[in-house]
Amino acid sequence: MDFPLYFLDGIGNRLMFAIIAITHVLINHPLAIGAYPLVVALEFWGWRKGRADIDELARKVTFVLFLVTTTLGALTGVGIWLGAALIAPFGIGALLRIFFWAWFIEWFVFIAEVVLVLIYWLAWKRWAEGRMKKLHMGVGVLLAVMSWFTMAVIVAILGFMMGTGSWTADQNFMSAFFNPLYAPQLLFRTAYAMLGAGLFVWFLQFFFTEKGSDLRRRAVRFISIWVLAWTPVCAIGAVWYWGRVPEAARANLDVALMTQKYSQWNDSFLLIVGSIVGLVLLIALIGTIRPKVIPHFVLIIPFVLSLYMLGHFERAREFLRKPHVVADYMYSNGVRMDELPVFQRDGMLTYATYVRHRTVTESNKLEAGEDMFVLACSRCHTTTGVNALTDKFNTLYGSDPWDEAALNAFIENMHLSRTYMPPFPGNDKELGALVAYLQQLQATKRSVLGAQTRGVDVPPPRATGTASN
Amino acid sequence: MNIPYILLTPPVPRDLALELPLDPFSLEILLVGLFLLHILFVNLMVGGAILTVFFELLGRLSARYDRLAREIGKTITVNKSLAVVLGVGPLLCISLLYTAWFYAANGLTGNGWILIVPLVILAFLFSYAHKYTWERWTGRAKQHHIVLGAASAILFMSIPFIFLANINLMLFPDRWTEVSGFFSSLQIGNVFPRYFHFLTASIAITGLFLSGWFSRKNFPMERVMPTFTRPEVRRMFYKLAFWATVAQVAFGPLLFVTLPSVGITFELLAVILTGVALAAIILAMMWKEVTSADHRIGRLYWPIVAAFTVLVVFMATGRHVYREASIDDHRQLVVDRTDKFQAVELATLMRIEAGLGVGQATATGPTGESVFKNCAACHAVDKVLAAPSLREVYSIYADNPSGIVDWAKDPGVKRPEFAPMPSFAHLGDEQLELVAEYMLEVGAPEGQDSGSDGESM
Numbered sequence: 001m002d003f004p005l006y007f008l009d010g011i012g013n014r015l016m017f018a019i020i021a022i023t024h025v026l027i028n029h030p031l032a033i034g035a036y037p038l039v040v041a042l043e044f045w046g047w048r049k050g051r052a053d054i055d056e057l058a059r060k061v062t063f064v065l066f067l068v069t070t071t072l073g074a075l076t077g078v079g080i081w082l083g084a085a086l087i088a089p090f091g092i093g094a095l096l097r098i099f100f101w102a103w104f105i106e107w108f109v110f111i112a113e114v115v116l117v118l119i120y121w122l123a124w125k126r127w128a129e130g131r132m133k134k135l136h137m138g139v140g141v142l143l144a145v146m147s148w149f150t151m152a153v154i155v156a157i158l159g160f161m162m163g164t165g166s167w168t169a170d171q172n173f174m175s176a177f178f179n180p181l182y183a184p185q186l187l188f189r190t191a192y193a194m195l196g197a198g199l200f201v202w203f204l205q206f207f208f209t210e211k212g213s214d215l216r217r218r219a220v221r222f223i224s225i226w227v228l229a230w231t232p233v234c235a236i237g238a239v240w241y242w243g244r245v246p247e248a249a250r251a252n253l254d255v256a257l258m259t260q261k262y263s264q265w266n267d268s269f270l271l272i273v274g275s276i277v278g279l280v281l282l283i284a285l286i287g288t289i290r291p292k293v294i295p296h297f298v299l300i301i302p303f304v305l306s307l308y309m310l311g312h313f314e315r316a317r318e319f320l321r322k323p324h325v326v327a328d329y330m331y332s333n334g335v336r337m338d339e340l341p342v343f344q345r346d347g348m349l350t351y352a353t354y355v356r357h358r359t360v361t362e363s364n365k366l367e368a369g370e371d372m373f374v375l376a377c378s379r380c381h382t383t384t385g386v387n388a389l390t391d392k393f394n395t396l397y398g399s400d401p402w403d404e405a406a407l408n409a410f411i412e413n414m415h416l417s418r419t420y421m422p423p424f425p426g427n428d429k430e431l432g433a434l435v436a437y438l439q440q441l442q443a444t445k446r447s448v449l450g451a452q453t454r455g456v457d458v459p460p461p462r463a464t465g466t467a468s469n
Numbered sequence: 470m471n472i473p474y475i476l477l478t479p480p481v482p483r484d485l486a487l488e489l490p491l492d493p494f495s496l497e498i499l500l501v502g503l504f505l506l507h508i509l510f511v512n513l514m515v516g517g518a519i520l521t522v523f524f525e526l527l528g529r530l531s532a533r534y535d536r537l538a539r540e541i542g543k544t545i546t547v548n549k550s551l552a553v554v555l556g557v558g559p560l561l562c563i564s565l566l567y568t569a570w571f572y573a574a575n576g577l578t579g580n581g582w583i584l585i586v587p588l589v590i591l592a593f594l595f596s597y598a599h600k601y602t603w604e605r606w607t608g609r610a611k612q613h614h615i616v617l618g619a620a621s622a623i624l625f626m627s628i629p630f631i632f633l634a635n636i637n638l639m640l641f642p643d644r645w646t647e648v649s650g651f652f653s654s655l656q657i658g659n660v661f662p663r664y665f666h667f668l669t670a671s672i673a674i675t676g677l678f679l680s681g682w683f684s685r686k687n688f689p690m691e692r693v694m695p696t697f698t699r700p701e702v703r704r705m706f707y708k709l710a711f712w713a714t715v716a717q718v719a720f721g722p723l724l725f726v727t728l729p730s731v732g733i734t735f736e737l738l739a740v741i742l743t744g745v746a747l748a749a750i751i752l753a754m755m756w757k758e759v760t761s762a763d764h765r766i767g768r769l770y771w772p773i774v775a776a777f778t779v780l781v782v783f784m785a786t787g788r789h790v791y792r793e794a795s796i797d798d799h800r801q802l803v804v805d806r807t808d809k810f811q812a813v814e815l816a817t818l819m820r821i822e823a824g825l826g827v828g829q830a831t832a833t834g835p836t837g838e839s840v841f842k843n844c845a846a847c848h849a850v851d852k853v854l855a856a857p858s859l860r861e862v863y864s865i866y867a868d869n870p871s872g873i874v875d876w877a878k879d880p881g882v883k884r885p886e887f888a889p890m891p892s893f894a895h896l897g898d899e900q901l902e903l904v905a906e907y908m909l910e911v912g913a914p915e916g917q918d919s920g921s922d923g924e925s926m
Contacts, residue, residue, distance in 0.1 A: 002482035071594050071597070075593070081557070081560060083583060085571075085575045086583060089568075089576065092564075093572065104558070107561070115551075117550075118547055342817045345817070346813075351483070351810060396847070403852065405849065406846065409845035409849075413843055452576065453650055455649035456648075
C-alpha cells in the first residue's frame with residue numbers, strides 16, 4: 001500500500017499473475033526437471049547399445065526441450081519476478097529480504113542450468129566421440145541435477161509462505177526447510193515432473209520415429225518403464241503431502257469453513273490422484289508389454305489430467321495461504337498484522353502514501369472509498385470483472401440497492417465469517433466511505449483504473465505533515 | 470542540499486519493516502558488478518541482432534556478407550540467454566536497495582513492464598526461427614527471412630528501452646505524480662539520450678567482440694566464410710567499434726547535458742571525465758590497430774579489451790553515483806517517515822499487550838452483542854439481508870436457544886432462496902450460547918427496549 005498499485009480491473013491481478021506462474025510450472029516441471037534426466041538416460045542407453053538412431057532421437061527431443069525451456073520456460077520464470085513486483089510489491093519485497101541468500105544461490109544454479117542447457121544442445125554433434133561423448137553425457141547429468149535443485153529451493157519458499165514455522169520468532173530463513181510440507185512437497189513435485197516428462201517425451205517421439213519401426217518399439221518400451229517406475233512415487237508423494245496440509249495450515253483449517261472446503265477438496269483430490277495413477281499405470285503397463293498398441297492421442301489424456309492435478313494442488317495451496325501473503329506476518333493486501341490496529345484506530349488513509357485524501361469528509365467520501373477499495377480489496381477482487389465485488393455482494397444481498405448497514409456489518413466482520421479474507425484495515429469513517437463507494441459502484445458499474453494508467457495522487461502537502469507521525 | 474527539489478513535496482512512502490539482508494554498501498558493489506556482467510551480454514545480444522540484419526541486407530548486394538551475417542546471428546543464441554539469466558541478480562539487488570523507488574516505477578509503468586515477458590519470449594522465438602531457417606528460406610523467401618530478422622532485432626531493441634524507462638523514472642520521485650502510463654513516463658529525466666547512448670555502446674562492444682571472435686584460432690574461417698581473411702574481418706569490426714565509440718563522444722555530452730541536475734555532483738564529474746580520457750586512449754589504440762599491417766593487426770586486442778572494461782566500470786560507477794545522489798534527500802525522508810511510523814506502531818502494540826486496548830472494544834470478553842458481529846452480515850432484526858430476520862428466528866426458536874447453537878454449528882439447508890449458511894462451530898458452545906440469547910432478546914417482538922440495538926444493526 002505504500003507503492004503505486006498496479007490494478008487490472010478486468011481479468012484481475014491474480015489471474016494475470018496465475019497465467020504467468022502456472023505456465024512456468026507446467027513447462028518447468030515436466031520439460032526441464034523431468035525431461036532432461038530422461039533424455040540423458042536415452043542418450044546413455046543409445047551409447048551403450050551403440051545405436052545412432054536412439055542418440056538421434058534423444059537429440060531431436062532435446063531440440064524441442066531447448067526451444068521451449070529457453071524461451072517460454074525461462075522467461076515465465078523471470079516473469080514471476082516482474083509480475084510480483086506489480087501485484088504484490090510489499091509481499092515480494094518482504095520475501096526478498098527474508099530469502100535473499102536462498103534466491104541468490106538459486107540464481108547461481110539458474111545460471112548453471114542455462115549454461116548447461118546451451119552446451120548440452122549446441123555441443124551435441126561436436127562432442128560425439130569417445131571421451132567427448134562421455135563429457136557430453138556428464139553435462140546432461142549435471143543439467144538434470146541443477147534443474148532439480150532450483151525446484152528444491154523454490155519449494156522451500158512456497159512452503160514458507162503457508163506456514164512460517166519458527167521464522168516469526170528467530171527470523172532465520174532456514175526454518176523454511178523444516179516446514180512440515182517441505183519434504184513431501186518436494187517428493188511429489190519431483191515424481192510428478194518425471195512422470196509428466198515420460199508422457200510428454202512418449203508423445204513427442206511419435207513425430208521423430210517411424211510407424212512400426214524397431215526404434216519406436218524400443219523407445220516406447222523404455223519410456224513406459226520410466227513412467228511405470230515413477231508413478232507409484234508420485235502417488236506416495238501426493239498422499240503424503242496432502243496428509244500434511246492440515247498440519248501446516250492449521251491456523252486456517254481450524255476454521256469450520258476451511259475444513260468444509262478442505263474436505264470437498266479432499267474428496268476430489270483422492271478421485272483425481274486415484275484415477276490418474278490408475279490410468280497412467282495401465283498405459284505404461286501396456287506400453288511395456290505391447291509397445292505398439294498405444295496411439296499417441298491416448299497419451300494426451302493422462303498428460304492433461306496430470307496437469308489438472310498439479311493445478312488442483314496449486315489452487316488449494318494458494319487458498320489455504322489466504323488471507324496472508326506471508327503467514328502470521330503480512331496479509332494479502334500488504335497490511336502487516338502488527339500495523340493493523342494502528343490503521344483501525346487512526347485510519348489507513350492517514351498513513352497511506354498514494355491516496356487522494358487523508359481524512360474522510362462528506363464531500364470526498366466516494367473518492368476516499370474508492371481509494372479504500374484499492375488499498376483493502378483490489379489485490380483479490382475487481383469491481384465488475386473476475387471475482388468482482390458487484391457479483392459477490394449481489395449473491396449475498398441480491399441486486400436491489402444494497403443495504404448500508406448490512407454492507408457495514410459484513411465488511412467489519414468479513415475476516416470472521418470468511419476467514420480467507422483479511423480484516424478491514426481502516427477506521428469507521430473509512431468503512432463508511434468504502435460502503436458509500438460500493439453502493440455507488442452498484443449503480444454505476446464504473447471500473448477503477450490502476451496506477452499504471454491513472455497515475456498516483458498525493459494528498460495536499462499540509463496533510464503530508466500529519467502522515468509523518 | 471537541493472532546495473528547489475525539496476519544495477516539490479514528492480510522495481514519501483514508508484519502507485518495508487524488515488532489515489536488508491546485507492549492508493547497503495556491499496549490496497551496491499554487488500549491484501554494480503553484477504549489472505556490468507548483465508549489460509555486457511545485453512549489449513552483445515542487441516548489437517548482434519542489429520548487425521545480423523545489417524549484414525544480411527548487405528548480403529543482397531554481395532553474397533559473402535550473407536555468410537558473415539549468418540555467423541554473427543549464431544552468436545545471439547548464447548548471448549541472449551546469458552543476458553536474461555544474468556539479469557536476475559542485479560534485479561534482486563536493485564529491488565532490495567531501492568524497494569520503494571524501483572517498485573514504484575514498475576507500478577507506474579506497469580503495462581509496459583509486464584509486456585517485457587511476452588516481448589522477450591517473442592524476440593527469442595523469432596531469433597531461433599531466423600537462425601534455423603537461414604538455409605531453407607532462400608530465393609524469394611529471403612525477403613521474409615530478412616523481415617523475420619528485423620522483427621527480432623526490433624524486439625531485442627525494445628526490451629532494454631522498457632527497463633531503461635523504469636531505471637530512469639525511479640530517480641525522480643518528485644515527478645511521479647505527473648506520470649500516467651508508460652509513455653508519459655518518457656518525458657521525465659532523459660530516457661532517449663540514455664537509450665541512444667546504450668545502442669551505440671552495443672554496436673561498439675559487439676564490434677570489438679566480433680573482431681576477436683572471428684579471428685580466434687579455432688574459428689573455421691576457411692570453411693564457413695572462405696571469401697574473407699582474418700585480418701580483413703578483424704579490421705572491419707575494429708572500424709565499426711571505432712566509429713561507434715566516436716559517436717559516443719557525441720552522445721556522451723548530450724547525455725550529460727540532459728541529465729536533470731538533482732544528481733550531478735563533483736564526484737560524478739570526476740568519474741565521467743576520467744572515463745572520457747580513457748575513451749580517448751581507447752580510440753587511439755583502435756586506430757593504431759586499424760591502420761597496422763595484416764600480420765601485425767590484433768596485437769593490441771587484449772589491451773583494448775582491458776581498457777574498455779575499465780571504461781565501462783567507470784561509466785557504471787558514474788551511473789550509480791548519480792543514482793545515489795539524486796535520491797539521497799528523498800531517501801532520508803523515507804527513512805524518517807518509516808521510523809516515525811514504526812514508533813507509533815510499537816506504542817500501539819505495547820498498549821495492546823498491556824491490556825489497554827487501542828480504543829476499540831477488543832479487550833473485554835465476548836458478549837452476545839459482540840459475537841453477533843459474526844452473524845450481522847446476513848441477519849438483521851427486521852430486514853431480510855442474506856438470511857431470515859431475527860424476528861423469524863425468534864418465531865422458530867423463542868424457547869429453544871440451544872436449537873440456535875445446534876443450527877449454527879451445523880446449519881442445514883431449508884430455504885432455497887438463500888445461499889447456504891456457513892458453519893460457525895469454530896466459535897465454540899460458549900459464544901454461540903451468548904449469541905443465541907442475544908438473538909432471541911433483540912428478535913422478540915416486544916424486546917426492542919432491551920438497549921442492545923443501535924449500531925450493530
